[in-house]
Structures are given as C-alpha cells and as structure tokens.
Amino acid sequence: KQLIMLPGDGVGPEIMESAKVVLNTVASEYGHTFTYHQHAIGGDAIDRYETPLPEETINACKNSDAILLGAVGGSKWDSLPGHMRPEKGLLGIRKTLGLFANLRPVKGFAPLLHTSPLKEEIIKDSDILIIRELTGGLYFGKPSERRDNAVVDTLSYHRSEMERIIDKAFQSARLRNNHLTSVDKANVLESSRLWREIVNEKSKEYPDVTVEHELVDAAAMKLITQPKQFDVMVTENLFGDILSDEASVLTGSLGMLPSASIRSDGVGLYEPVHGSAPDIAGKGVVNPLGMILSVALMLRHSFQLEEEAAKIEKAVNECLEQGYHTADLHIEGGKQVGTKEMTKMVVDHIT
Amino acid sequence: KQLIMLPGDGVGPEIMESAKVVLNTVASEYGHTFTYHQHAIGGDAIDRYETPLPEETINACKNSDAILLGAVGGSKWDSLPGHMRPEKGLLGIRKTLGLFANLRPVKGFAPLLHTSPLKEEIIKDSDILIIRELTGGLYFGKPSERRDNAVVDTLSYHRSEMERIIDKAFQSARLRNNHLTSVDKANVLESSRLWREIVNEKSKEYPDVTVEHELVDAAAMKLITQPKQFDVMVTENLFGDILSDEASVLTGSLGMLPSASIRSDGVGLYEPVHGSAPDIAGKGVVNPLGMILSVALMLRHSFQLEEEAAKIEKAVNECLEQGYHTADLHIEGGKQVGTKEMTKMVVDHIT
Numbered sequence: 001k002q003l004i005m006l007p008g009d010g011v012g013p014e015i016m017e018s019a020k021v022v023l024n025t026v027a028s029e030y031g032h033t034f035t036y037h038q039h040a041i042g043g044d045a046i047d048r049y050e051t052p053l054p055e056e057t058i059n060a061c062k063n064s065d066a067i068l069l070g071a072v073g074g075s076k077w078d079s080l081p082g083h084m085r086p087e088k089g090l091l092g093i094r095k096t097l098g099l100f101a102n103l104r105p106v107k108g109f110a111p112l113l114h115t116s117p118l119k120e121e122i123i124k125d126s127d128i129l130i131i132r133e134l135t136g137g138l139y140f141g142k143p144s145e146r147r148d149n150a151v152v153d154t155l156s157y158h159r160s161e162m163e164r165i166i167d168k169a170f171q172s173a174r175l176r177n178n179h180l181t182s183v184d185k186a187n188v189l190e191s192s193r194l195w196r197e198i199v200n201e202k203s204k205e206y207p208d209v210t211v212e213h214e215l216v217d218a219a220a221m222k223l224i225t226q227p228k229q230f231d232v233m234v235t236e237n238l239f240g241d242i243l244s245d246e247a248s249v250l251t252g253s254l255g256m257l258p259s260a261s262i263r264s265d266g267v268g269l270y271e272p273v274h275g276s277a278p279d280i281a282g283k284g285v286v287n288p289l290g291m292i293l294s295v296a297l298m299l300r301h302s303f304q305l306e307e308e309a310a311k312i313e314k315a316v317n318e319c320l321e322q323g324y325h326t327a328d329l330h331i332e333g334g335k336q337v338g339t340k341e342m343t344k345m346v347v348d349h350i351t
Numbered sequence: 352k353q354l355i356m357l358p359g360d361g362v363g364p365e366i367m368e369s370a371k372v373v374l375n376t377v378a379s380e381y382g383h384t385f386t387y388h389q390h391a392i393g394g395d396a397i398d399r400y401e402t403p404l405p406e407e408t409i410n411a412c413k414n415s416d417a418i419l420l421g422a423v424g425g426s427k428w429d430s431l432p433g434h435m436r437p438e439k440g441l442l443g444i445r446k447t448l449g450l451f452a453n454l455r456p457v458k459g460f461a462p463l464l465h466t467s468p469l470k471e472e473i474i475k476d477s478d479i480l481i482i483r484e485l486t487g488g489l490y491f492g493k494p495s496e497r498r499d500n501a502v503v504d505t506l507s508y509h510r511s512e513m514e515r516i517i518d519k520a521f522q523s524a525r526l527r528n529n530h531l532t533s534v535d536k537a538n539v540l541e542s543s544r545l546w547r548e549i550v551n552e553k554s555k556e557y558p559d560v561t562v563e564h565e566l567v568d569a570a571a572m573k574l575i576t577q578p579k580q581f582d583v584m585v586t587e588n589l590f591g592d593i594l595s596d597e598a599s600v601l602t603g604s605l606g607m608l609p610s611a612s613i614r615s616d617g618v619g620l621y622e623p624v625h626g627s628a629p630d631i632a633g634k635g636v637v638n639p640l641g642m643i644l645s646v647a648l649m650l651r652h653s654f655q656l657e658e659e660a661a662k663i664e665k666a667v668n669e670c671l672e673q674g675y676h677t678a679d680l681h682i683e684g685g686k687q688v689g690t691k692e693m694t695k696m697v698v699d700h701i702t
C-alpha cells in the first residue's frame with residue numbers, strides 16, 4: 001500500500017507526526033506494512049518550490065492508494081495572487097485525482113458534549129454524515145473572470161457528476177440509518193432542479209432509503225434547531241462547504257473532526273477539518289485527534305481495514321473517557337496534555 | 352404616502368390584518384394618513400390570475416412608497432413549473448423595483464432568550480444586522496439553463512451593484528457600532544475577489560468603520576460560536592440567503608424577526624422572516640410580531656418616522672416583558688394568546 005503524506009502548513013507537520021506514530025502502531029499490532037513518502041503542498045511548497053502544488057507532489061499522489069494531509073494556508077501567503085495561494089494546492093489535488101466525494105462525519109463525543117455552543121438536549125445523540133460534492137460547481141466552472149466592470153463565476157455540473165455523488169450518498173445512507181436529506185436551492189437554481197430530479201430518479205433504486213429535500217437556507221436553520229433530524233446529508237460543492245463547516249462547530253469539538261475525500265476506486269485524501277492554526281503551530285499543543293481519526297477513515301475507506309479503523313476510534317474514545325484532552329478542549333476533572341502525550345495515550349490504548 | 356399590501360399565502364392575510372390595525376393606531380396617534388391598497392402575489396395570485404405576479408400588482412408597487420408583504424409559498428404550488436411558482440412573485444418584485452438591499456436585524460428579546468438553541472452565555476447581548484445583496488448574483492445571472500446532459504447557473508455582478516450594497520453596509524455600520532464584517536469566498540471565486548477589493552477601496556471613505564473579511568464557511572461557524580463578534584455583516588445574494596436564515600434561528604424566536612428590502616430612494620418592501628406556515632394558516636394563532644416589527648422598519652426606512660418606529664418596537668418589548676406571547680414562543684409564567692389578542696396588546700401599548 002502506497003501512502004503519501006502531505007504535512008503542509010501551520011500545525012500540519014506536528015499532527016502528521018502523530019499520524020505516523022499511530023500508523024506504525026497499527027502496522028506492528030496487526031502485521032501490516034505501510035510505506036509512506038512525504039511531499040510538499042500549500043504554503044510550504046510555495047516557500048520551497050514557488051508553487052502550491054509541485055509536479056512531483058502530484059505525480060506521487062497519482063501513484064498512491066491514499067493521501068494524508070495535515071493542513072494548508074496561513075496569513076503569511078494571503079497577499080499572493082490567486083494561482084499562488086496555498087489553497088490552490090488542495091483544490092488542485094482534489095480535481096487532478098478526481099476525489100469527488102467529501103465525507104464529513106459530525107458526531108459528538110460524550111465527554112466533550114458540554115463544550116457545544118448548543119444546549120445539550122439539542123445536540124445530544126446527533127450523528128450526521130455530510131457528503132459534499134468536491135470537484136464541480138462554482139469551484140471549477142468556467143468562465144470565472146472579470147469583464148470590464150463586471151465579473152462572473154459559473155456553477156456548472158454534468159449530470160454524471162451529480163449521479164455519482166448522489167449514488168454515493170444513497171449507499172452511505174444504507175450503511176447507516178437509511179435516511180437521506182438532499183440539499184439544494186431548487187426554487188432558484190436550474191442546477192438544483194436537475195439535482196433534485198436525479199435524487200428523485202435514483203431514489204427508485206434505493207427504496208429502503210427515505211429521502212427528504214431541503215432548501216439550503218432551511219437546512220442551515222435546521223442543523224442548529226434539529227440536528228438529530230439528519231442522518232446523511234448530500235449537497236453540491238459550495239453548499240457543502242458552508243453547511244459542513246457550520247455543522248462542524250455544533251458538537252463543540254472541531255479539533256476532533258476527520259474528513260475523507262474519495263473516489264469510486266477507494267483512493268482518497270484524508271485530513272482533519274480544523275485547518276492550519278498558525279497561532280499555535282510549533283508549540284506542541286495542537287489536538288492530534290482529528291488527524292488520528294482521519295487515519296481511521298483512511299484505513300476504513302481506502303484500505304478496507306475496518307477492524308483497525310474501529311480500534312483507533314475506540315482508543316480515542318477511551319482516552320477522552322479517562323479525561324485526557326488537549327488545550328482546545330475541556331473535560332471537568334480531566335487532564336490537559338500536549339500533542340505528543342495525547343498521541344501516546346491513543347497508542348497505549350491500541351496496543 | 353402610498354402603501355401597497357400584499358398579503359400572499361398561508362398566514363399572510365392574518366398577519367396583514369395585524370399590520371393594518373397597528374398602522375391605523377399609529378396614524379391616529381400621530382396624526383398621519385396612510386392610504387393602502389391590497390394586491391395579489393404568490394400562490395394566491397396563481398389561483399386567481401394564473402401568474403404569481405400580475406401586471407396590476409407590479410404597476411401598483413411601482414407607484415408606491417412602500418410595500419408590506421405577508422408571505423408567499425406553500426406545498427400546494429410546489430409541483431408547478433418554475434415560472435409559475437409563488438417565489439417567482441417575490442423575486443420579480445425585488446428585481447423589478449430594484450430593491451437591492453435586504454436588511455435582516457437579528458437581536459434577541461430578553462424574555463425569549465431562553466428559547467434559543469444556543470447556550471445563554473453565547474447568544475446573550477448579540478445584536479447583528481445582516482445586509483444581503485438582493486438583486487444580483489446566482490439569482491438572476493444568465494445563462495441559467497440545461498445543456499444536453501449538463502447544467503449551468505451564473506453568478507454575475509456588475510461592480511456598481513457591489514459598490515451600492517457595500518456603501519449601504521458602511522453607512523449602516525456608522526449608525527450602529529462601526530464594525531463591518533464582509534463575507535465572501537475570495538479563496539475560490541473571482542466575484543468574491545472583486546467584492547473584497549471594493550470593500551477595501553470603500554473602507555478608505557469610512558475610516559471610522561473597522562472592517563473584517565471572513566470567508567463564508569468561517570462565517571457560518573462564527574455565527575454559532577461567537578455571534579457577539581458581529582455588528583453589521585454584508586454579503587452577496589446567495590451567501591446572504593443562507594447566513595441570514597442561519598442567523599435567524601439563533602435567538603430562538605424566528606417568529607419575531609422583521610426584514611426590509613430597500614433601494615437608495617427609500618422605497619422598500621417589508622416582510623417578516625418566518626414564511627407562509629400553511630400548517631397553522633387560518634387558525635388565528637400565528638405570531639404577528641414579525642410583521643408588526645416589519646411595519647416599524649417601514650416607518651423608519653421608507654417614511655423617516657423614527658419616533659413612531661421606536662414606539663412600536665418599545666410596545667412589542669413591553670408586551671413580552673408582561674409575559675404575553677403566541678403559541679410559537681414560551682415565557683415562563685407568561686400568558687399564551689392568539690394573533691388578534693397579541694396585536695391588541697401591542698396597540699394598547701402604543702396608545
């Protein structure tokens with residue numbers, strides 16, 4: 001199994017170290033061999049190679065089975081022109097590899113639920129999987145340009161791009177509670193009307209899955225007022241960007257959330273949701289659990305190692321239950337530890 | 352002063368009755384004359400005239416100083432083709448009259464704060480004015496069409512459309528706490544990059560207003576985790592649709608929220624945020640306060656009657672403080688009343 005690591009910027013390198021430690025532990029415990037190579041992306045790549053996505057990184061990723069990404073971006077590179085921004089590296093990888101399905105599970109951890117901005121009775125027991133289309137829509141549509149004193153961006157989708165993500169969503173709902181919420185803006189956008197048609201067509205192939213259509217503005221409300229009503233949510237790229245970030249703060253522990261960006265053959269990129277956090281980079285305090293749980297997603301989705309994935313998730317849960325947490329979190333009567341110590345705790349629970 | 356009333360669908364007619372009662376009270380208390388005419392829009396217009404926006408309604412609105420709208424829409428008309436949907440009536444009025452600035456104040460009422468889905472320490476003292484661009488972007492951009500097996504929508508803006516809404520936002524910030532958060536997706540969209548440039552240019556004309564740029568995904572998070580950090584927020588049409596609806600549930604009393612859609616000369620359309628709520632229509636239980644507070648916004652923005660507007664707002668506050676509320680709300684030890692009774696309470700506090 002070929003694995004590429006892209007530590008990236010800010011806290012990226014620190015959490016990537018945690019990922020390695022956990023992977024090595026899983027390898028020796030279960031008798032696997034993971035070969036990994038490290039490459040540059042984002043601001044780090046800009047500094048060293050004057051491009052956010054070097055050829056060499058792309059080629060390595062193209063020949064890999066899975067990619068672990070730390071984080072990209074930081075104000076240091078904010079004033080560079082569009083094509084030289086760290087984010088371009090990430091968008092480039094997604095598009096080049098065709099990683100069209102972004103899976104963002106949002107689920108609280110019992111010992112941390114009290115840190116949610118929501119009242120406990122509202123957030124308790126909520127468990128949502130947001131599936132965002134990742135390689136189409138306004139992110140890549142052409143034209144996207146200035147015209148004299150005007151400007152246009154283009155929201156474009158091919159029917160097949162909608163079909164594959166909607167299929168993925170129905171299949172995911174089958175593995176969970178058989179409920180799918182499709183989010184669009186069909187009262188305004190033609191693309192949403194096609195999206196809704198396809199969801200309705202597909203739903204005939206998945207009669208065991210109940211389907212609900214929700215407008216994006218209503219979904220933004222309902223995530224806050226009734227998060228428990230959702231099981232799997234599927235939506236296009238930009239709506240997914242907004243709603244998945246909105247959802248990510250509901251449980252109060254953004255630092256815990258993993259994400260997967262995958263394609264049909266199982267190749268995928270895995271990264272924590274939290275981002276590069278330059279203000280705490282290098283201090284040894286960043287929460288490694290979002291990254292560690294991303295490793296679990298990788299083992300599950302790209303390597304079909306369900307047992308190993310579940311073991312990591314269980315270990316993380318046990319550490320929290322014992323009161324261990326990083327500085328971004330709080331557990332009453334718990335013990336605050338640094339990145340390395342937190343990683344070591346997880347490893348101890350795996351072995 | 353020419354005033355058009357468009358009761359529309361669902362609970363629209365009931366809350367419009369409340370608006371009339373309050374307006375008549377203000378007229379007689381302060382010695383004003385408001386002439387109003389009622390016209391059809393939305394599903395009601397579809398049923399009676401086979402179009403969601405009859406010529407006669409448009410013409411009446413064009414010759415008016417202000418428009419009060421109840422609500423449009425309902426599942427009854429959901430299966431009609433796009434151009435025959437109730438929403439088209441609302442979008443048509445906005446565009447035809449050039450009502451480019453949508454003002455959505457989000458502010459909690461002390462007696463109702465406990466109904467917020469957010470913890471009290473997070474939502475307490477938050478007071479946000481969201482300003483949404485209302486006549487451009489993906490809502491009206493062409494092409495918006497199918498092409499074989501593909502589909503496109505177009506996010507388009509003219510520089511002048513951005514300038515006028517951004518100016519409005521700076522001016523509004525001046526009347527409040529001099530802080531403006533501009534929301535865009537400048538790391539992906541060319542339109543957002545132009546938007547950000549214009550905000551930065553304009554900020555030189557308003558040196559007393561501090562400006563912050565926030566990405567739309569980050570703004571969706573921060574509204575939940577730190578709503579107090581916002582004063583005035585300005586953004587383009589679709590981002591504003593999503594974020595203003597998200598924000599509208601934070602205080603826990605959606606039924607209380609008014610909105611204004613105005614243009615530079617003061618002509619405006621005023622409507623509650625809550626929508627047509629067909630399930631409770633005709634039952635005499637709908638909360639009229641969102642509509643009544645929309646009347647206050649109308650008096651302030653279209654008629655420059657600040658004293659009268661403030662009087663209505665004070666009356667609403669007093670009613671709540673005395674424990675009166677409709678079925679959508681709850682006040683510990685309070686008294687639940689119907690639409691007419693609630694309206695009468697407000698009137699009693701005005702006179």
Ligand SMILES: CC(C)[C@H](C(=O)O)[C@@H](O)C(=O)O
Pocket residue numbers: 087090091241538539568
């Ligand atoms: C960095 C940015 C371009 C990216 C996106 O908008 O997709 C990020 O917000 C994300 O969600 O992964």
Ligand SMILES: CC(C)[C@H](C(=O)O)[C@@H](O)C(=O)O
Pocket residue numbers: 187188217438441442592
């Ligand atoms: C009804 C719909 C077209 C409308 C919009 O999206 O603008 C509504 O959601 C609103 O916010 O007023």
